[in-house]
Amino acid sequence: MNGPAGIGEGRGFLILRRDGVLWGIDNAAVAGLTRRAGGFLVDIGGQLLAADDILCVVDGLKVWPVAPAVRRFCPDVAAGAAGMAVHGEQPLLLVDPRRPPRLLWLEEGEGIDGEGRE
């Protein structure tokens, strides 16, 4: 694989899980975090994303470009991903905050009531 596209030294990434997939969001893009029934809401500047779980915040992820195989065989995910990385021994995808992946969108019927943590 080509080398990492960038090393996010000094940058924090919020690591979350949604439908079994790990995602990372650049901390700078996160405006707020709210607990809700069954998970969390992540506000990325006006758009709310749904997470089943928030794992941690990590620094300095090595970021690789989204693999051609992912673009080819999983275009919906690739369209909303800004890169790939590894946290611990688990691969993850990085959210493109300008067009977050559909998998993270709030589904109809998913409540947004909860306790604020902003």
Added chain:
Amino acid sequence: MIPQATKGAGAETSRGGLSTGSHLLVQAGEYVCALPLVSVRRVLRSLPVHPLPGSAPELEGLAEFGGEPLPILNLARMVNAAPGANPAYPVTIVVWTGPSDARELMGLAADAALEVVDVPPGSVVTGGGGGAMGDGGFLLGEAPVAGKVVRVINLEALGQER
């Protein structure tokens, strides 16, 4: 099983090294596929895979290899092979794909790694069937090896976006 040594019948040149036609034979469903050995980086016991919702069946998901995220493709699906018996020792073949100046690491999930053989370029019959998902050149052709037909894989074509 994983071959103990990366050499097999016919794979050696007269000087004892591997030839440019050296290929790793792997079982993928009911097919035997030949991967160019020069593009094979490692053969591992099947890596844990994290599926991506909504992906095509060819993409099993993502794994971690050497600290890098690695997409894992199902080789049997890629060549439209019927499923075989439950593999006793499934493997992940880590390969280089794409052109040499922009190669990418990728994992191929297969039922077993078999042996290394020589597949001379002249023995490959191109344009044959198989037609893996309209295959985009991924299936180079078929070649006879020890009386059996193997599907010869073009890993350079695999790494290119279509």
